[in-house]
Amino acid sequence: MQSYTVQPAKSVRGEIRVPGDKSISHRSIMFGSIANGVTKVSGFLRGEDALATLEAFRAMGVQIDDDGETVTIVGKGLHGLEEPTDVLDCGNSGTSMRLLTGLLAGQSFFSVLSGDKYLRARPMKRVVGPLSKMGAHIGGRAGGEKAPLAIQGSKLKGIEYDSPVSSAQVKSAIMLAGLYAEGETVVREPHLSRDHSERMLRAFGAHVETFPGGVKVRGGAELTGRDIVVPGDISSAAFFMVAGSIVPGAELVIKGVGINPTRTGIIDILMGMGADLELLHERDETGEPVADIRVRYAPLKAMAISGEVVPRAIDEFPAICVAAALAEGTTVVSGAEELRVKETDRITAMADNLRRAGVTVVETPDGMEITGVSALKACAADSFGDHRIAMSMMVAGLVAQGETTISDVDCIATSFPGFRELLEGVVQR
Numbered sequence: 405m406q407s408y409t410v411q412p413a414k415s416v417r418g419e420i421r422v423p424g425d426k427s428i429s430h431r432s433i434m435f436g437s438i439a440n441g442v443t444k445v446s447g448f449l450r451g452e453d454a455l456a457t458l459e460a461f462r463a464m465g466v467q468i469d470d471d472g473e474t475v476t477i478v479g480k481g482l483h484g485l486e487e488p489t490d491v492l493d494c495g496n497s498g499t500s501m502r503l504l505t506g507l508l509a510g511q512s513f514f515s516v517l518s519g520d521k522y523l524r525a526r527p528m529k530r531v532v533g534p535l536s537k538m539g540a541h542i543g544g545r546a547g548g549e550k551a552p553l554a555i556q557g558s559k560l561k562g563i564e565y566d567s568p569v570s571s572a573q574v575k576s577a578i579m580l581a582g583l584y585a586e587g588e589t590v591v592r593e594p595h596l597s598r599d600h601s602e603r604m605l606r607a608f609g610a611h612v613e614t615f616p617g618g619v620k621v622r623g624g625a626e627l628t629g630r631d632i633v634v635p636g637d638i639s640s641a642a643f644f645m646v647a648g649s650i651v652p653g654a655e656l657v658i659k660g661v662g663i664n665p666t667r668t669g670i671i672d673i674l675m676g677m678g679a680d681l682e683l684l685h686e687r688d689e690t691g692e693p694v695a696d697i698r699v700r701y702a703p704l705k706a707m708a709i710s711g712e713v714v715p716r717a718i719d720e721f722p723a724i725c726v727a728a729a730l731a732e733g734t735t736v737v738s739g740a741e742e743l744r745v746k747e748t749d750r751i752t753a754m755a756d757n758l759r760r761a762g763v764t765v766v767e768t769p770d771g772m773e774i775t776g777v778s779a780l781k782a783c784a785a786d787s788f789g790d791h792r793i794a795m796s797m798m799v800a801g802l803v804a805q806g807e808t809t810i811s812d813v814d815c816i817a818t819s820f821p822g823f824r825e826l827l828e829g830v831v832q833r
């Protein structure tokens with residue numbers, strides 16, 4: 405396991421592009437594979453998570469070619485997937501496992517999903533429960549709570565489901581099962597989570613209707629392959645938005661970032677803290693809004709973060725914690741208990757790391773209170789095997805008084821291959 409040492413930065417300046425959106429990349433492979441005809445994807449994220457999804461569909465007989473520019477998927481139609489001869493390895497990817505569980509529940513074959521030790525520790529009942537109500541046959545460790553999951557495909561029927569969590573993975577798993585179910589499937593959620601499945605499935609020709617509080621899918625519609633342009637991942641851009649906000653004199657432009665309103669919580673939160681962010685050249689690319697984001701250094705102040713913005717910024721909290729650590733006052737995060745069931749418990753992981761850097765952090769069951777400091781202490785930080793913790797502490801290291809070493813940074817390849825090089829490329833020392 406490789407560790408990495410970050411030196412403090414004098415400034416960060418430049419114009420960059422971040423890799424493709426992870427959520428959209430997963431979905432492009434999944435929906436393209438069960439569509440009729442060819443789907444061509446440009447901007448596909450070649451991170452380990454999205455590649456796990458790609459390999460899973462190859463293992464189910466789908467021809468997927470990558471020439472380094474475009475990923476081309478020769479769709480097999482709604483009922484054309486083949487029974488995989490081995491366990492489908494989802495690696496570290498919750499999105500792969502949960503969405504695949506929904507999709508596989510309605511097939512006419514048997515399949516098994518597993519993943520790395522982090523994924524095997526994450527809760528799966530949140531999808532297994534509602535899918536079972538639709539008639540799915542899914543077994544797993546701990547009474548179906550933990551992977552490996554064994555799925556005997558079966559006939560499904562539509563349900564109405566009120567999800568207790570605002571989770572796009574839960575919503576999308578049920579929607580995917582709904583494509584195969586008899587009748588209509590309705591999912592409601594407390595706050596709107598990312599809506600890429602809704603947008604993309606509709607564009608592929610599925611019967612998907614959204615309404616305030618939820619989504620309705622009608623089963624049986626054939627999908628048609630199409631071209632997809634994957635925008636830059638706002639969750640990856642977030643590390644640079646925070647770096648640009650906390651390093652004095654910084655100015656960065658991040659080109660071609662997806663700004664779907666269900667993902668822009670990071671922008672709302674940072675601007676609420678006083679960050680200097682500007683959206684330039686707003687445009688639409690195959691059904692998703694895109695912009696260039698300019699960020700300049702500005703002193704930050706603490707704020708309260710809760711409610712509907714939480715699912716709109718769910719993966720950005722480790723980076724937001726770093727911004728809060730440098731903000732004046734105490735930032736209070738609540739309603740964010742979902743952070744405890746990610747690749748690691750991200751509340752405990754960030755509290756631990758920020759304390760090592762000299763910050764006062766109080767953990768609460770559903771969030772944390774972070775009291776900002778004017779400079780971080782040099783420290784040895786731990787990624788806990790979580791890509792977003794690793795990248796957040798590398799950004800924190802830019803404003804520390806001395807060297808910050810982060811353990812086990814290999815996990816960054818999960819979502820952001822090339823992160824270190826991109827960051828070092830904009831740092832001035």
Ligand SMILES: O=C(O)C1=C[C@@H](OP(=O)(O)O)[C@@H](O)[C@H](O)C1
Nearest residue numbers: 427499570571572573574718719
């Ligand atoms: O649907 C998706 O693509 C994702 C949904 C989110 O998970 P939850 O649905 O568990 O909140 C997010 O954390 C993950 O990185 C990607």
Ligand SMILES: C=C(OP(=O)(O)O)C(=O)O
Nearest residue numbers: 496497498499719746747
């Ligand atoms: C939580 C994440 O992804 P997943 O749930 O797909 O593992 C993430 O990328 O931060």
